Amino acid sequence: MLGLSPLMIGIIRKVKAWFQSRKGPSVVQPYYDIIKLFSKETIVPDQASWVYRVAPYVGLASVVVAGLLVPFFTTRSLGFVGDLIVVIYLLALFRFFMVLAGLDTGSTFGGMGSSRELMISAIVEPTMLMAIFTMALITGTTTLSSISEALAVNGLELVRPALFLATAAFFISLLAENARIPFDNPATHLELTMVHEGMILEYSGKDLAFMEMASWMKLMLFSTILSNVFIPWGVATDLSLVAIAIGLTAILVKVLLISLVVALIESGMAKMRLFRIPNLLTMSFILALLAVTSYYIL
Amino acid sequence: MQTNAQILFQSMIVLLGIGGPVSLLLRRNGPSVAVSGSVLSLISSLLGIVVSSIVIIEGPLDLGWEISTFFGEWSLSLDPLGAFFLLVICIVMACVSVYSIGYIREYEGVYDIGVLSGLSILFFLSLVLVVSSTNVILFLISWETMSMVSYLLVVFENRKNNVVSAGYLYLTMTHLGTAAMTVALLLMAHYAGSYSFEEMAGGLDGMPLATMSAVFVLLLIGLGTKAGMVPLHVWLPAAHPAAPSNISALMSGVMVKMALFMMVRSFFDLLVPTEHWWGLLVVLLGCISALLGVLYSLKERDIKSTLAYSTVENMGIMLIGLGTAMVFASYGLSELSAFALLATLFHALNHAIFKALLFMGAGSVARATHTRNMESMGGLAKRMPYTSALTFLGLLSMAAMPPFGGFVSEWLLFQSLIQSVSVPDVPIKMLMSVSIAVLAITGALAVSMAVRLFSSTFLARPRTEAAERAHESPRSMVLGMAFLATLCIAFGVLSLWAVNFIDNVTSSVLGVSIGSDIAEGLTLRSTDEGFASMAPSLIAVLLVTSAAIAWTAAYTITKGWKERISGTWDCGTPLGPRNEYTATGTADPIVRVFNTVYKPRSELRTEPSASPLIKKRLFYEIQFIDIFEKYLYRPVAKSFIAIAKRLSIIQAGSIQAYLSYIFVMLVALLLLFR
Numbered sequence: 001m002l003g004l005s006p007l008m009i010g011i012i013r014k015v016k017a018w019f020q021s022r023k024g025p026s027v028v029q030p031y032y033d034i035i036k037l038f039s040k041e042t043i044v045p046d047q048a049s050w051v052y053r054v055a056p057y058v059g060l061a062s063v064v065v066a067g068l069l070v071p072f073f074t075t076r077s078l079g080f081v082g083d084l085i086v087v088i089y090l091l092a093l094f095r096f097f098m099v100l101a102g103l104d105t106g107s108t109f110g111g112m113g114s115s116r117e118l119m120i121s122a123i124v125e126p127t128m129l130m131a132i133f134t135m136a137l138i139t140g141t142t143t144l145s146s147i148s149e150a151l152a153v154n155g156l157e158l159v160r161p162a163l164f165l166a167t168a169a170f171f172i173s174l175l176a177e178n179a180r181i182p183f184d185n186p187a188t189h190l191e192l193t194m195v196h197e198g199m200i201l202e203y204s205g206k207d208l209a210f211m212e213m214a215s216w217m218k219l220m221l222f223s224t225i226l227s228n229v230f231i232p233w234g235v236a237t238d239l240s241l242v243a244i245a246i247g248l249t250a251i252l253v254k255v256l257l258i259s260l261v262v263a264l265i266e267s268g269m270a271k272m273r274l275f276r277i278p279n280l281l282t283m284s285f286i287l288a289l290l291a292v293t294s295y296y297i298l
Numbered sequence: 299m300q301t302n303a304q305i306l307f308q309s310m311i312v313l314l315g316i317g318g319p320v321s322l323l324l325r326r327n328g329p330s331v332a333v334s335g336s337v338l339s340l341i342s343s344l345l346g347i348v349v350s351s352i353v354i355i356e357g358p359l360d361l362g363w364e365i366s367t368f369f370g371e372w373s374l375s376l377d378p379l380g381a382f383f384l385l386v387i388c389i390v391m392a393c394v395s396v397y398s399i400g401y402i403r404e405y406e407g408v409y410d411i412g413v414l415s416g417l418s419i420l421f422f423l424s425l426v427l428v429v430s431s432t433n434v435i436l437f438l439i440s441w442e443t444m445s446m447v448s449y450l451l452v453v454f455e456n457r458k459n460n461v462v463s464a465g466y467l468y469l470t471m472t473h474l475g476t477a478a479m480t481v482a483l484l485l486m487a488h489y490a491g492s493y494s495f496e497e498m499a500g501g502l503d504g505m506p507l508a509t510m511s512a513v514f515v516l517l518l519i520g521l522g523t524k525a526g527m528v529p530l531h532v533w534l535p536a537a538h539p540a541a542p543s544n545i546s547a548l549m550s551g552v553m554v555k556m557a558l559f560m561m562v563r564s565f566f567d568l569l570v571p572t573e574h575w576w577g578l579l580v581v582l583l584g585c586i587s588a589l590l591g592v593l594y595s596l597k598e599r600d601i602k603s604t605l606a607y608s609t610v611e612n613m614g615i616m617l618i619g620l621g622t623a624m625v626f627a628s629y630g631l632s633e634l635s636a637f638a639l640l641a642t643l644f645h646a647l648n649h650a651i652f653k654a655l656l657f658m659g660a661g662s663v664a665r666a667t668h669t670r671n672m673e674s675m676g677g678l679a680k681r682m683p684y685t686s687a688l689t690f691l692g693l694l695s696m697a698a699m700p701p702f703g704g705f706v707s708e709w710l711l712f713q714s715l716i717q718s719v720s721v722p723d724v725p726i727k728m729l730m731s732v733s734i735a736v737l738a739i740t741g742a743l744a745v746s747m748a749v750r751l752f753s754s755t756f757l758a759r760p761r762t763e764a765a766e767r768a769h770e771s772p773r774s775m776v777l778g779m780a781f782l783a784t785l786c787i788a789f790g791v792l793s794l795w796a797v798n799f800i801d802n803v804t805s806s807v808l809g810v811s812i813g814s815d816i817a818e819g820l821t822l823r824s825t826d827e828g829f830a831s832m833a834p835s836l837i838a839v840l841l842v843t844s845a846a847i848a849w850t851a852a853y854t855i856t857k858g859w860k861e862r863i864s865g866t867w868d869c870g871t872p873l874g875p876r877n878e879y880t881a882t883g884t885a886d887p888i889v890r891v892f893n894t895v896y897k898p899r900s901e902l903r904t905e906p907s908a909s910p911l912i913k914k915r916l917f918y919e920i921q922f923i924d925i926f927e928k929y930l931y932r933p934v935a936k937s938f939i940a941i942a943k944r945l946s947i948i949q950a951g952s953i954q955a956y957l958s959y960i961f962v963m964l965v966a967l968l969l970l971f972r
Binding site: 103 | 687743748848865867875
């Protein structure tokens, strides 16, 4: 998953370039970026403390561990080690360190990014939890791989209105959590609107490489959860070769589709004003809440 | 084993009973009394830890001494529930007493430190008596002693105006609570025909349901006041920060838990939770407390007030758990009830540990910078490396980050809340799912709160000269904090053991043991087979390994550890402390989103200069109105004062008039109770 995540970023960028009638960089450009960053010098701001230094490692570690708990092409994962609550809180651990690192540099940009990120996460995190709880109610488990398996095996029997509401809510969270348009513009630097880029502005060299890898991995992780937990059809439920082949193809196709949708949204929409963001987020939270209640009523 | 434990328990009570008054008498020799007082409480708390562990594993224990009084036998006895809370008290107390050795030097020559030390021992004693009293009257006396001694400790820095007013507020509120509780407990004693808790437990069958509900509400008011339940919380954010920091750690870490202790005892042991709405009411109040607590904590600039509001939040979370346990119990789902109660008790333990740690950290910071205002701190991570690292661990636990203790208890709580699908009534299920949402929002906001606290205190540049000159605290203070920080990690990573330990407590309350169901091998599970599982120790191992791999990879790829220290990018203008985000600034977006709750009144004033485009100076002021203070307490206080003024007519000041009042009253009473 870690290996594939730069490719996804590359694809999104390529598609966006097409829409802007540009040729755009090659889809493997993000890999080159990472390699380049490792050969560059690392510069640490003089104001930063140990928090700034450990943040890239803790961040990457928490995203990787979260990745181990999510079913990728097969439902056999390390699901018993942690369920969806653990995944969401591991991502929160990443954010915790990233936000602190942003504030640690003593630069106004870092602080701006961090405080906005806190606002966004205050609504997104409960939305995600509620969305996945809905799935837990439908399938009777909070372990991600078991949710995936239950839906994949029982198929259409379990489809309810709640499922669609939860999927919609989760998709909005995906955009918000990964700093995509309309919440944040991943392509800009030094704009007063930036959130994610503001926090990692001071990072350079290998530290920046780790931070970028962790954030890309996070997008991949969200897409995987969306494809395998909410629309898990095609995922391998046993370890036979055929099933794994189908599972791999299915996840690749689904992630590709999600990348296309994300790129489409980014090309067709402008970034929102900062204080209109909460409206959209609250809407997604209400969607998630509706999903839970509709499960009980319908 | 039992007789040995009895002797230990006896010696602990004797030590504390003699130590308190003696150190008050010898207070003239301040410093030496303070040190010996700390050593004494350390010894007693270690004894307490041993005693309570024995009781939790092996069963109840009597002190063996009794006093016969008019209100039945007065004795002390520990059952597993009491022992669990004794354990909480003693763990925190042990660390606080080590911390105090260094901390109270601060007051040397300014205030009487002999008194501080003597009162802390008495406070400790009263806490022990509260959890072990077997008799209603003895319990009420200990409860009142606890309140009064803590009041005296709150007003210890009595030359500061705001401290004294915080003390008065605390005094008023705590007596309101004690009054409600006294009525409720005496009503129960009346129906049971006995003052002993043990006999009351089975003797309330004759009580009509309406009376029982009234008793429940009174107890909830009385104990809720102590627990800092919204809307009875107003005293807590005022009183906890006003006390010296070692005392704040005890009050926030331990004293509020006494309310939880008595709630569990009275709602489960004495009044069996039969009505659904009892539990729902507790859940509702818990939700309000959790949400408002965390929101208010985000607006505070005082580091200790922030922590005090977070106590309100965490008590709210515990109330949600307790209420859920009551709802489950009222439907006869005893296993789920035990699960929710276990999560609640575990959260109480974790909260006691990290909150005490954080208050100690705050005290350490305040000692170094001579201020509690976070806006005038900053940059302390470099100047106080140990304090900052230990506080950081406490904050991670508070923000429920895996694999810390706070996370495991929150996970258990989430799991027990999701199990509310088993409740047969749909409306109740829906209400419970709202409480899941509330818990989720609270969790996310708690992260923001932890970030804000840490960043404005410890990170970036120092904002004032005092912060610039700050240096590390004495070794004893660091040691006290280090022990609690270790526990924050231990109760997360080794939580399976802790869960099995606490299971002894819940099974003694509810009669159902679920320890073997939910803790198996390396994983913690939900009571519902296959619903969810988590392995905190494995998460920890995975996290550490992957971080280590990343580090090694970086080290090998870049061939050694090369980095250059350089200035933060400054757009060409040198950066100063005024460029970094303040505590208010960090929370500002959240404050705007939750505008309806905060109702802030902000004002922006500009000082004009020659050109309208260039402003000389900008003033920004933001004020928060406490909605409870404005709409609930002010009107009540006003009407009381108005009534008192009316009544003052009868105070004519002549002795004859007073004598005639007494005579009339006497006649009336005689007629009434002939």
